[in-house]
Every structure is written in C-alpha cells, then in structure tokens.
Amino acid sequence: MIKYKLICKDCDIKFDSWFASSREYEMLKKRKFLICHSCNSLNVEKTLMAPKLINSKSISETKFGSKHEKIKKIIKNYQKFIKDNFQYVGNNFAYEARSIHYNSKKKSKGIYGSASKQDIKELKEEGIDAQMIPWIEDKDN
Numbered sequence: 001m002i003k004y005k006l007i008c009k010d011c012d013i014k015f016d017s018w019f020a021s022s023r024e025y026e027m028l029k030k031r032k033f034l035i036c037h038s039c040n041s042l043n044v045e046k047t048l049m050a051p052k053l054i055n056s057k058s059i060s061e062t063k064f065g066s067k068h069e070k071i072k073k074i075i076k077n078y079q080k081f082i083k084d085n086f087q088y089v090g091n092n093f094a095y096e097a098r099s100i101h102y103n104s105k106k107k108s109k110g111i112y113g114s115a116s117k118q119d120i121k122e123l124k125e126e127g128i129d130a131q132m133i134p135w136i137e138d139k140d141n
C-alpha cells in the first residue's frame with residue numbers, strides 16, 4: 001500500500017488516499033476514477049513530496065533564525081534598560097553590592113557588573129538580591 005497526498009486543482013483541497021501501488025494510482029487516474037471528494041472534479045493530482053520536504057526544512061531554519069534574532073533583541077533591550085538605569089561597577093560587583101546592602105546611607109541605585117556564580121551564591125546567602133542575566137557583548141558600543 002502506498003499513501004499519496006492528492007490535491008484538487010479546482011478547489012485546492014488536499015486529501016490523503018491509499019493505493020495498492022503507484023501503478024494503481026496511474027491506472028485510476030487514466031480511467032478517471034480519481035475524483036475530488038469536495039467538488040467532484042477530475043482535475044486531481046498527487047502532490048510532489050520531495051520539494052515539499054525541502055521547503056519545510058528551509059522554513060524551519062528560517063523560523064529558528066528569526067527566533068534567535070528575537071531573543072537577542074530582547075536581551076539587547078534589557079541591556080539598554082540596565083545601562084540607562086543602573087551603575088556599572090565592572091568586576092567590583094560583589095563588593096559594591098555588599099557596600100550598598102550594608103551601608104543604608106549610600107544611595108541605592110541599582111548596579112551591574114561581572115560576578116562569578118560563587119559571588120552570586122554568597123550574596124544570596126547574605127540576603128542580597130542579585131540576578132544573573134544573559135549578556136551579549138556589544139562591540140558596536
């Protein structure tokens with residue numbers, strides 16, 4: 001048995017149909033036994049499978065690409081927000097975070113900078129709120 005996806009060229013409806021073999025399909029078509037279920041047209045063809053597979057692959061790659069770009073854009077927007085609203089402290093992040101936390105007189109503007117996972121873990125244990133975020137190095141800036 002072989003399954004073909006058939007298309008009616010008159011009403012553009014696609015449907016699956018089973019045949020004993022590709023020869024049976026050709027025979028039924030010749031004898032005009034292939035009829036559209038929807039409009040009874042004889043203008044029914046089997047759809048070409050191979051080009052369709054190539055198309056769906058290239059479409060999924062395009063989708064992946066645009067999704068990646070979308071995530072990158074979200075991160076970049078987030079980075080811009082942080083750059084505009086937070087103070088950059090470079091590698092002193094853990095030190096600065098502690099000095100803000102323990103010195104209530106110091107103005108508590110948010111800070112951002114580099115910290116190791118161990119730093120973040122220790123800050124959290126001390127009750128200091130710190131978040132790790134994905135960061136894209138932007139060489140244009």
Ligand SMILES: [Zn+2]
Nearest residue numbers: 008011036039
């Ligand atoms: Zn039809």
